[in-house]
Amino acid sequence: AQKVTQAQTEISVVEKEDVTLDCVYETRDTTYYLFWYKQPPSGELVFLIRRNSFDEQNEISGRYSWNFQKSTSSFNFTITASQVVDSAVYFCALSDYSGAGSYQLTFGKGTKLSVIP
Amino acid sequence: EAQVTQNPRYLITVTGKKLTVTCSQNMNHEYMSWYRQDPGLGLRQIYYSMNVEVTDKGDVPEGYKVSRKEKRNFPLILESPSPNQTSLYFCASSAGQGAYEQYFGPGTRLTVT
Numbered sequence: 001a002q003k004v005t006q007a008q009t010e011i012s013v014v015e016k017e018d019v020t021l022d023c024v025y026e027t028r029d030t031t032y033y034l035f036w037y038k039q040p041p042s043g044e045l046v047f048l049i050r051r052n053s054f055d056e057q058n059e060i061s062g063r064y065s066w067n068f069q070k071s072t073s074s075f076n077f078t079i080t081a082s083q084v085v086d087s088a089v090y091f092c093a094l095s096d097y098s099g100a101g102s103y104q105l106t107f108g109k110g111t112k113l114s115v116i117p
Numbered sequence: 118e119a120q121v122t123q124n125p126r127y128l129i130t131v132t133g134k135k136l137t138v139t140c141s142q143n144m145n146h147e148y149m150s151w152y153r154q155d156p157g158l159g160l161r162q163i164y165y166s167m168n169v170e171v172t173d174k175g176d177v178p179e180g181y182k183v184s185r186k187e188k189r190n191f192p193l194i195l196e197s198p199s200p201n202q203t204s205l206y207f208c209a210s211s212a213g214q215g216a217y218e219q220y221f222g223p224g225t226r227l228t229v230t
Contacts, residue, residue: 035218037219044223045221047219047220050216097215107152107159108159109159110160
């Protein structure tokens, strides 16, 4: 079963628009961790944020903000006043316990964001 | 500089010719893993290693081997590559599992003809 769903395959916005990237996850664990990573056109993967399941406080970092809602199993990512440099593929990921002392890390399929000048 | 390095960055090979993609990290990380990235499929884990001499299968291990003889190195081995292994491969390391973020290498673009 898919554990991380990023329903938006591709999104295009005009520069300065706000955009929200959706992430819905599935887990039976009460302790788990959620991540967002960015992959710009150059190809490298860059860590953006981590949230643990006990911390539902929203996070804001400059133009980026994250909304974590356990009630809807969602961890959405909003970019305010988007810029061309935000154009990238964004991955949401879930780390939860898989047994035998091991955690499983599962990535969503990614959302490609294009910001048009 | 803290980093994960992979070599080669680009590789074109033929079916059946054994190859190795090297991965090395300088952060003294316990956990290392390999992913492949394919269009429409996102990142899928191939193998991971929780420590030296401890490795386990990820979601798509068929056709791959790994070894972890030293903490810093985690090579990916394709004993008999096939065209369906054409992909973009990423090595990653982290201080541990669970709450720790992954540090990714620059990627290796592999084409098997």
